[in-house]
Amino acid sequence: MVKFFCIAFGMLPMMVATAAQPVQLAYEPVGLGWSAAEVERASSAQMDALTERAHKAGQLGCSAYCDCLHRVFSRLVVEARTQTERSATLPWSLLVLRLPDIKAMAMPDGQLAISETFVDGHLPSEDALAFVLAHEMAHSILEHERQALTFARLLLPRQIVRSVKDMYVEMDFNLSLLMAMEPVMQQGEYEADELGMLLASKAGYDPDRQLAFISSQCQSDADSVPLVATHPPACQRLQRLQSLLPLARRQRPTFLH
């Protein structure tokens, strides 16, 4: 059996799908600090560092899931490009590596990364993989990094001008700031869950089967209490996603029903 995979609902403006028409499921972020380009520049080094680390470990590139990852990512990019003015032009890409401490992640500029070790251990179907990648793409589409940075700045003294890099340093060393950001980060995860499931459904993936990873997380992480809860409890995420299933099923192309 083919084994397969970051995950975390908010109030998104949505429309029920009609025949072959682009359906905007995402909102256009507004009122943000720093430009999208500033945020993209400041965070791009993270993907470079990850690539370098995987390369040095001889764990860069796909091995067991190349066709599947390529197929799922390609189908999702088509849907991601229909969402916002910015998402239509992002240089979407997928970095595949095999590092055990990496699951899946997305940069603000649409660069995604996923580890095959995570795919292998946690994603039992192509639908589950599609949900995880679509969730990551939703973070980039909705500019969650830029939103979180803007919120963080509002929590700090106003008289000091801070670059995006200054904010990352602050977030590295200011635990109380990170803890105060929990509600915003968790809202971002709910939104990425919601938009991710709808986009993956539009791309043809079965929404019921997409929930395999969140469902298993719900069963396994009930007792874990992290110092800073960047993600909401998996069971709450699952519950919100399940309430969205009827809408998600209607997003699937009708020939797949």
Ligand SMILES: [Zn+2]
């Ligand atoms: Zn996420």
